Amino acid sequence: MTDLKTFDDLVAKANQLELYAKLVLQLNKDLALANIDLEFASDVLPTSLKLLLHEKVYQLIQEKFMDYLNLLYIIDVSEEKIKQMDGNDVVELSDNVTFLILKREWQKVYYRNKFSS
Template sequence: MQLPTTFDDLIEEADNLNLYKKLIVQLNKDFLLANLDLGFHEDILPSSLKLLLHETVYKLIQEKFTEYLNLLYIIDVSEKAIKSLSGEDTLKLAEEVSFLILRREWQKVWFRNSY
């Protein structure tokens, strides 16, 4: 499996395989497991998804760091990938972490669909 390198590539691949809604369902499931009350509607536009996820991750980093770490653990985002990010600009960090979250969720959905 070749992992997407941008948000647009990820969404395009999910759309092409008709797995976008399953990606949203997986994201909702893991947010619920992390006790975060944020449910994305299955028909959410990709641009809205990106914006809402970015905003949520930013707020978690700023205000609820323990919940942020718990979310990363539950989703199983690579610790190595997180450590490789620069933490100087929190807004940019939140954007990059949002993409890592979506990419990991995409892996789960893709594997479940393929095997």
């Protein structure tokens, strides 16, 4: 799990284990729980997934900060990792947060798959 340094690493691992669709499903589930109006098709391209999620996170930070915090809480993104980020550049911050969200969702899918077999 610690070898996932980039979005491409995450997608490659998800595809290798044939869990990409489950990753998208988990993300959709948590977005719905957080009342975020965004849903992905199960066959969404990874680049589109990242771009659309990044745009939504950016919008939430700028316009609906409490919804953004609620999303991070529901997904269970590390508060420490968020605090370590530089908040001066909102575009960069939202990109980094997007990766943390996807990484946390991947952890849920990976461990659920590993231990349910």
